[in-house]
Amino acid sequence: MTQRIVITGTDTGIGKTVFSAGLAGLLDGFYWKPVQSGLDGETDSDVVARLAGLPSERVLPEAYRLKSPLSPHRSAEIDGVAIKAANLTFPVLPTPLVIEGAGGLIVIEGAGGLMVPLNRRTRFIDIFAEWRLPVILCARTTLGTINHTLLSIEALRARSIPLAGIAFIGDEMADTQRTIVEMGGVPQLGRLPYLDPLTDKTLRDAMIAGFAFASCTGDH
Numbered sequence: 001m002t003q004r005i006v007i008t009g010t011d012t013g014i015g016k017t018v019f020s021a022g023l024a025g026l027l028d029g030f031y032w033k034p035v036q037s038g039l040d041g042e043t044d045s046d047v048v049a050r051l052a053g054l055p056s057e058r059v060l061p062e063a064y065r066l067k068s069p070l071s072p073h074r075s076a077e078i079d080g081v082a083i084k085a086a087n088l089t090f091p092v093l094p095t096p097l098v099i100e101g102a103g104g105l106i107v108i109e110g111a112g113g114l115m116v117p118l119n120r121r122t123r124f125i126d127i128f129a130e131w132r133l134p135v136i137l138c139a140r141t142t143l144g145t146i147n148h149t150l151l152s153i154e155a156l157r158a159r160s161i162p163l164a165g166i167a168f169i170g171d172e173m174a175d176t177q178r179t180i181v182e183m184g185g186v187p188q189l190g191r192l193p194y195l196d197p198l199t200d201k202t203l204r205d206a207m208i209a210g211f212a213f214a215s216c217t218g219d220h
C-alpha cells in the first residue's frame with residue numbers, strides 16, 4: 001500500500017526540504033515537489049536527491065517548474081502558465097511504485113506555508129484539503145514560532161485536514177515546543193537540529209536520533 005504524507009511548514013526557508021530529504025531517506029521512500037518556484041541553482045528536488053541518499057528515480061518529476069523564485073501564483077503568471085488544481089491530484093502522480101509493484105512512502109512537499117497562492121483563487125491549503133492526506137507541519141523553534149504554528153494548526157483544523165504532528169527544526173526550545181504542543185493539541189513528532197555540516201550522513205543520523213518513527217525502519 002502506498003502511503004503519502006504532506007510536508008508543510010509555517011513559512012518558507014524553515015527547513016521543509018531538508019526534513020523531507022531526511023524522512024524520505026530514512027523510510028526509503030519517494031519525494032514529490034508538485035510546484036517548484038525558482039530554477040536557478042539547486043531545486044528542492046535536487047537538494048533531496050543529494051541529501052536523502054536515494055536513487056534519482058525516487059525523486060518524482062515536478063508537475064510545475066516555474067522560473068522565478070516567487071510565490072507560485074506570481075511565478076506562474078510571469079511564465080505565462082496557469083496552475084490547475086486538476087494537475088495536482090493523484091491520478092497524475094507518476095508513481096514508480098506501480099511499476100515496482102511495491103509499497104512505499106511518498107513525501108510530498110508544498111511550497112512556502114499553507115496560504116501560499118497557486119493562482120488568484122487557489123491556495124496550497126485548498127489542495128491539501130482536497131487530498132485529505134496526513135500533514136506534518138514543520139515549525140522553527142526560534143522566536144515567533146508559537147504564533148505562526150498555532151495559526152497554521154488552526155487553519156488545518158478548520159478544513160479537517162489530518163495533522164500527523166509537528167516536526168520542530170532548530171535548537172531545542174523546551175518551553176516553546178511544549179507551549180505549541182499543549183495549546184495546539186498536537187503531537188510533537190520530533191526535532192531536527194541545525195546541522196553543520198549538513199550531509200546525507202549527518203541528516204540521517206539526526207533523523208534517527210530526533211524522531212521516534214526512525215525506529216520503525218528496523219534496520220538501524
Ligand SMILES: Nc1ncnc2c1ncn2[C@@H]1O[C@H](COP(=O)(O)OP(=O)(O)O)[C@@H](O)[C@H]1O
Nearest residue numbers: 009012013014015016017018192193194195198
Ligand atoms: N536541519 C538543518 N541543518 C542545517 N541547515 C538547514 C537545516 N534545515 C534547513 N537548513 C538550511 O536552511 C535553508 C532553508 O532550508 P529548506 O529546507 O530549503 O527550507 P524550506 O524547504 O522550508 O524552504 C537551506 O539553506 C538549508 O540547507
Ligand SMILES: [Mg+2]
Nearest residue numbers: 016017044109
Ligand atoms: Mg523547500
